[in-house]
Amino acid sequence: MTKVIDDYIFELEQDLSGLPEKERQDVLEFYREFLLDGDFVRRSTIEQELGTPKQLSIKILADYSTNSDSASVKATTPRSNLKAIWYILLGICAAPIGIPLILLIFAFLAVCLAFLVTLAVIVFTFFLKQGFLLVKAIALLFTGSWAAGSLYLGKALIAIGIVLLLLPWLVKSVDFLIAKCTTAMRNLGKNVLKKNYFQTNKNHKEN
Amino acid sequence: MAIQIPTRLLDGAVLAFLKQNDLYGYALTQNVQKVFEISESTIYPVLRRLKKNNYLTTYDEPYQGRNRRYYHITDDGIELLQTIQDEWQGFSTNVDQVLGGQNDQSN
Numbered sequence: 403m404t405k406v407i408d409d410y411i412f413e414l415e416q417d418l419s420g421l422p423e424k425e426r427q428d429v430l431e432f433y434r435e436f437l438l439d440g441d442f443v444r445r446s447t448i449e450q451e452l453g454t455p456k457q458l459s460i461k462i463l464a465d466y467s468t469n470s471d472s473a474s475v476k477a478t479t480p481r482s483n484l485k486a487i488w489y490i491l492l493g494i495c496a497a498p499i500g501i502p503l504i505l506l507i508f509a510f511l512a513v514c515l516a517f518l519v520t521l522a523v524i525v526f527t528f529f530l531k532q533g534f535l536l537v538k539a540i541a542l543l544f545t546g547s548w549a550a551g552s553l554y555l556g557k558a559l560i561a562i563g564i565v566l567l568l569l570p571w572l573v574k575s576v577d578f579l580i581a582k583c584t585t586a587m588r589n590l591g592k593n594v595l596k597k598n599y600f601q602t603n604k605n606h607k608e609n
Numbered sequence: 610m611a612i613q614i615p616t617r618l619l620d621g622a623v624l625a626f627l628k629q630n631d632l633y634g635y636a637l638t639q640n641v642q643k644v645f646e647i648s649e650s651t652i653y654p655v656l657r658r659l660k661k662n663n664y665l666t667t668y669d670e671p672y673q674g675r676n677r678r679y680y681h682i683t684d685d686g687i688e689l690l691q692t693i694q695d696e697w698q699g700f701s702t703n704v705d706q707v708l709g710g711q712n713d714q715s716n
Contacts, residue, residue: 429653429657431678432653432678435634439634439677451649462653465657469654469658
């Protein structure tokens with residue numbers, strides 16, 4: 403009888419692998435209990451109420467990611483930030499909002515991504531170029547123009563040294579950028595998701 | 610043609626039910642759904658947030674060989690409920706003046 407429920411919860415668990423363990427157990431327990439108390443025996447009725455495990459997991463993850471900026475969560479890392487952005491994005495895509503908004507979000511993220519890629523390419527080419535100069539300079543050392551060779555060697559080493567010193571700062575500013583993007587996404591998610599999650603189907607008389 | 614339900618009211622409704630009785634997830638969802646037409650997946654995030662902010666606590670009680678998690682309102686929760694009730698009183702009075710059933714000519 404409860405096999406249907408177990409299956410549903412099992413699938414939901416798979417889709418929630420991104421959540422911290424405790425949070426995942428909590429939410430799974432809630433829905434398991436919910437389904438048992440509601441005497442759900444058919445998969446179709448469950449999905450009518452809660453959606454497919456995938457759909458439900460997207461809502462859960464989006465909610466978790468939008469509302470976990472308060473103190474209680476463990477220190478955020480760029481990785482966890484990127485994960486949060488991704489979950490919120492999925493949640494927004496799942497919510498019934500206009501295509502223009504989704505396009506706008508994608509455009510925004512694409513710009514961020516392009517920026518990061520450009521930065522990475524610049525740093526990479528720099529090292530490539532300096533490495534090349536280094537090899538050439540070392541080769542020069544064993545020729546008649548050893549003096550010019552050591553000059554170039556020194557220049558290349560200084561340049562690499564300076565960039566290596568700057569690198570942590572660069573990484574920090576990228577992290578900062580990602581964190582800012584996450585905050586922006588959170589705020590956006592809060593607005594979009596809240597609106598659509600709590601939408602009523604028809605007018606209701608208060609009082 | 611839908612009136613969107615602010616989270617604030619949803620919080621208020623959940624707290625109001627819990628002030629009468631401790632409830633488990635399914636029963637609470639049923640109760641709230643009698644008032645607001647919300648989807649089943651709306652309640653968990655609300656409970657999670659209220660619990661995180663110490664407006665309610667949970668405890669487990671055995672039921673038919675499994676556990677049921679009951680939600681219990683805290684003093685902070687009762688206070689918040691009072692605040693929301695006051696806010697709603699003011700709001701609904703104002704809206705009623707314009708949209709209420711007995712439509713007297715308000716300015």
